[in-house]
Amino acid sequence: MTDNRGIISSGNNNHFSNNAIGKSAKVLGEAVPPHIGATASGGSGEAEPTATWDIGVVTILSEELRSVVDELDLRRHREPGGLYFYRGSLHTPDSTVRIVATQSQSPGQRSAMAALENLRHHYAPRLWAMVGVGGGIDSERARIGNVIVSTEVVYYEHRKINPNGDVRHRGEHRQSPAPVVHAVNAFFAENGMPAHLRRRRRSRTWEEFDVHPGPIGSGEAVIADGDSEIRQYLKAYHEKVLAVDMEAGGLSQYWQEHSVHGAENPGWIVIRGVSDNADEHKGHAHHELAARNAAHVLRELIPFICSPLS
Known part of the structure; x- marks a missing residue:
């Protein structure tokens, strides 16, 4: 002995x-x-402790997080150290998808990147999804209540300001990895272009809206001017830009900078419900509508966007 x-x-x-x-x-x-995820219930069943986390959702506003939690039946979980996440699983025809969602501390690119890092550290999801509201800059397709699904982000914040006041933007254009693009294409191939969806409201009435694919512009500025030079620049840079937000550029940058690591880099997707037209009428009146429509689209996309990564 x-x-x-x-x-x-x-x-x-x-x-x-x-x-x-x-x-x-x-x-x-x-x-x-034990696995970092412990046990979480939600969606269609119990999440297994040792399974892979499939989707990490970043939201910015409380209405956005609440909509995702309600739509996917997620449950609150507090990690050691005090961070809150909402977790659950959803059965699809092909697999059981594990989902974890969080909310950034504040709007903007920097806080969004910090939220992504928190998700990566605790859950290492195989796909990033940024879900919430945005401002429409296409009067025909990006109407209030419609949803934009984007695998392309134009970051417009870089610019040069010349002595005469002339502003020259230097846009950056990034696209999601090919498997995510193919998955989104399959969704629209099966549901139409645009896809016309119906969501049941709590009042038991139906909300009908269209879903369009297309690029979005992203920067730190809140745009509330229909004649904004940023809107004009985005349309000149890429005439198919449909909406703007303040966080998707941070998502695409975070993905780009982590592509150097040896481990597989997650794909990403942006889902924005149109809450305003990025003009002088911009406000909060349609945040709830846009956020719930966006969360519903995420649920409808899950069988497509998870399959290529399985």
Whole structure:
């Protein structure tokens, strides 16, 4: 018999288990730490502790997070350290999809990137989804209540300001990985272009709206001017830009900078319900409508956007 004295412990990542203390202490076998996700219920069933997290959802406003939580039947979970996430699973014809959602601390690119990092650190999802509201800049397709599904982001914030006041924007254009683009194409091939969806309201009436694919512009500016030079620039840069937001550029940048790592880099998608027309009438009156329509579109897209990554 080995005369061990002291403490024996196995584990990693600051998680210690199978401890033995005292004379002749032994640890038989190597302990496997519990999965970061623990157990979460929601959607169509219970999420298995050891399964992969499939979709990480970032929202910005409370209405957006509440809409995603309600639509996907997610449950609140508090990680050690105080961060809150909402987790659950959804059965599709092909698989069970595990979903985790969070809300950034504030609007804008920087806070969105911090929320993505929190999701990556705790859950390492295989797909990023930014879901919420945006401003429409296409009067025909981006009407209030409609939803824009984007796999292309034009970041418009970089610019040069010349001495005479002339502003020259230097746009950046990024596209989602090919599997995500193919998945979105399949969704519209099966549902029409545009896709016409119906969502049941709490009042048991039906909300009908159209879903369009297309690029969105992203920057730090809140646009509330129908004649804004930013709107004019985006249309000149890419005439098919349908909407604007303040966070998607951060998502595409985060993805770009993490593409150098050896592990598989998640795909990404942006889903924006149109809450205003980015003009002088901009306000909060249609946030709830736009957020719930966007969350519903996420649910409808899940069987498509998860399949290529499985």
